[in-house]
Amino acid sequence: MTNWNTTRDQATIKVRAAVARSDASWADIAGQLARPLLWTIAALLGSHPVPAELAEKVGALLELDGDTVLALQEQPYRIQGDELKSDPTIYRFYELLAVYGPALKEAIHEEFGDGIMSAINCNVELTRREDPEGDRVRVIIDGKFLKYQW
Structure with missing residues (x-):
């Protein structure tokens, strides 16, 4: 489903602007979609294709145009290059690994x-x-184990 009027990157910019203009938080949007918070944010920022019915729902919720709703449904490229590592928060995950x-x-x-x-x-x-020495960020990754089979 290639949409030549709005690219996936342009859709991300439009979604960010629409969220900023709205009274909705990411948690509110995730609740409206009945999807996990981090999946919702990742999908709307371009890391996952959004199923058509959810893209339509997001479009109505955030008042997005039809081309943007179509772009949300596109299969993304998930590799974004070394510039991603320059963000301090993201870099800390690289450092952690x-x-x-x-x-x-x-x-x-x-x-x-x-x-x-x-x-x-x-x-x-x-x-x-909460922690007396400063709040802590807790990230839980619950991944399926895939056994190598030869």
Whole structure:
């Protein structure tokens, strides 16, 4: 479903502007769509195709034009290059994986055997945990284990 009037990147810009103009939070939008918060944000910012009925619902909720609603449904390219690493918050996830990635891999292999945790079939949750030394960000990744089969 290629839409040549509005690109997926342009749709992302329009969605960001519409959310800023609206009284709706990302959590409100996720609730309206009956989808998880992080999936909703990722999808509307271009990381997932939005199913047609949900794209129409978002279009009505955020007053998006028809071309933008179509662009939301397009299959995205998920690799965005090194400039993504320059964002301080995103860079910290790269840093976290650089430090703990090998340990996580070893622990997964020890616990589950030869395989991987799926990033396609996973759930991601983000919560705030109050702490006297400063609030904590809690990220839970619940991924399906996929055993290598030879």
